[in-house]
Amino acid sequence: MGRQGQDPLPMLPVDPDAAAMPPDPAAAAFFDVDNTIMQGASIYWLARGLAARSYFTAGDLARFAWGQLRFRVLATENAGHMDRAREMALAFIEGWRVAELEVIGEEIYDELMADRIWPGTRALTETHLAAGQRVWLVTAAPVEIGRMIARRLGLTGAIGTVSEIEDGVYTGRLVGDLMHGPAKAEAIARIAAAEGLDLARCTAYSDSANDIPMLSAVGRAVAVNPDSALRREARHRGWEVRDFRTGRKAARLAIPTALAAGAVVGGVTAGMAVFRRRAATR
Numbered sequence: 001m002g003r004q005g006q007d008p009l010p011m012l013p014v015d016p017d018a019a020a021m022p023p024d025p026a027a028a029a030f031f032d033v034d035n036t037i038m039q040g041a042s043i044y045w046l047a048r049g050l051a052a053r054s055y056f057t058a059g060d061l062a063r064f065a066w067g068q069l070r071f072r073v074l075a076t077e078n079a080g081h082m083d084r085a086r087e088m089a090l091a092f093i094e095g096w097r098v099a100e101l102e103v104i105g106e107e108i109y110d111e112l113m114a115d116r117i118w119p120g121t122r123a124l125t126e127t128h129l130a131a132g133q134r135v136w137l138v139t140a141a142p143v144e145i146g147r148m149i150a151r152r153l154g155l156t157g158a159i160g161t162v163s164e165i166e167d168g169v170y171t172g173r174l175v176g177d178l179m180h181g182p183a184k185a186e187a188i189a190r191i192a193a194a195e196g197l198d199l200a201r202c203t204a205y206s207d208s209a210n211d212i213p214m215l216s217a218v219g220r221a222v223a224v225n226p227d228s229a230l231r232r233e234a235r236h237r238g239w240e241v242r243d244f245r246t247g248r249k250a251a252r253l254a255i256p257t258a259l260a261a262g263a264v265v266g267g268v269t270a271g272m273a274v275f276r277r278r279a280a281t282r
Contacts (some may be wrong), residue, residue, distance in 0.1 A: 023131050023132040023133075024131065024132070024133060024201055025132060025133075026196065026197055026201055027131075027133050027197065027198065027201040027202050027203070028128075028133050028134040028135065028136060028156075028191075028192075028195070028197050028202050029124075029125070029128040029133055029134075029135045029136070029202065029203045029204070029205070030135075030136050030137075030184075030188050030202065030203070030204045030205070030218070031121070031124075031125065031135065031136070031137050031138065031204075031205045031206075032137075032138060032139065032184075032205060032206035032207060032208065032211055032214075032224075033137050033138075033139040033141060033145075033146060033149060034139065034140075034141070034207075034208075035207040035208070035225055036118075036121060036205055036206050036207045036208075036224045036225065037117060037118065037121050037122075037125075037137065037149065037153075038113060038116050038117055038118065038149070039116040039117075039118065040116060041141070042113065042139070042141050042145050042146075042149065043141045043142070043145060045108065045112040045113050045116070046105060046108055046145060048108075048112060049104070049107070049108030049111060049112050050104070050108070052111075053104070093142065093163060093170040093172065094170055094171060094172025095169065095170065095172070096169065096170050097168055097169055097170075098144075098165055098168050098169070098170065099168065101144065101170075102144065102148070105144065105145065105148055106148065109148060109149070109152060113149070114152070117153070118224075118225070118244045119244070120224075120242065120244035121205070121224055121242075121244065122153065124205065124222075124224075124242070125153065125155060128203070129154070129155075134156040134195070134197075135155040135156050136150075136155070136156055136157055136158065136159060136188070136191065137149060137150045137155060137157075137158040137159070137160075138158070138159045138160075138179070138184050138187065138188060138204075138214065139158065139159070139160045139161075139179060140160070140161055140178060140179050140180045141160055141161065142160055142161055142162075143158060143159065143160030143161060143162050143163075143179075144160075144163075145160065146158030146159065146160040147160075159179060159184070159187045159188070160179050161174065161179045161180075162174065162175040162176055162179075163175065180210065181210050181211075181213055182213045184211060184213065184214040185213040185214045185216070185217040188202075188204070188214060188217060188218070189217065198219075199217055199218050199219065200218070200219040201219055202218040202219060202220070203219070203220040203221070203222060204217070204218045204220075204221055204222070205222045205223075205224045205242075206223065206224065206226075206230070207224050207225045207226055207227060207230065208226075208227055208230060209227060209229035209230040212230070212233060215239065220240075221234070221237070221239040221240070222239065222240045222241070222242055223239055223240065223241045223242070224241075224242045225242075225243055225244060225245055226241060226243070
């Protein structure tokens with residue numbers, strides 16, 4: 001079933017182009033998760049693992065993925081779309097016990113997520129850690145998923161979308177805003193203020209044009225496996241580009257990546273409703 005429990009992952013070589021990065025306690029690195037740290041969307045792999053455990057059907061999973069793709073391709077971030085996204089973002093975990101989801105999430109990480117961590121991006125995180133810098137994940141996915149991935153990779157921590165919890169059970173309502181777009185930039189600014197970081201000396205990594213606010217908030221921006229819009233923006237601004245996809249493999253990943261992208265923000269009404277109904281009857 002893959003790596004178990006809290007066994008450390010094997011050490012990877014640091015990024016050779018940045019191996020001489022000097023220690024800088026006022027610097028940190030901020031990494032998006034979906035398609036940056038991991039191939040596809042973390043919440044999609046969680047949903048797939050739950051489908052394998054019969055929490056819902058393969059058809060539900062297909063509708064879940066189609067909703068994500070539809071939002072990714074067609075939606076714009078006007079007030080109506082984002083209000084709907086906020087409403088649906090965490091509805092799928094309504095009624096779940098926190099402890100239960102954490103246990104299942106660890107299992108699914110071993111089964112479906114661990115082997116989808118991009119080795120190249122992982123090497124970048126190791127470079128920053130070796131330089132004594134803190135490394136944070138910043139994701140629109142539920143913060144529990146981000147924290148799990150950060151823990152398994154030996155990173156500092158994670159920022160993500162936060163769900164309300166009452167008596168150890170998820171209510172399905174948000175606490176604060178969806179961790180998306182400008183909210184990511186605001187979140188890393190708060191971390192910088194709390195931890196004495198100089199954002200001008202920090203680095204941010206993402207694959208998506210949705211994260212241009214976060215990338216713009218730091219001194220060094222790196223586009224990792226960028227979508228076409230971010231690639232254009234990176235070229236225009238002179239940002240670094242790191243693409244760990246190659247040739248035929250990149251072509252094979254194109255459709256599943258699109259299906260998986262935008263999982264929390266996307267139009268996932270069908271899948272989310274199924275999760276909610278099933279959780280309510282358990």
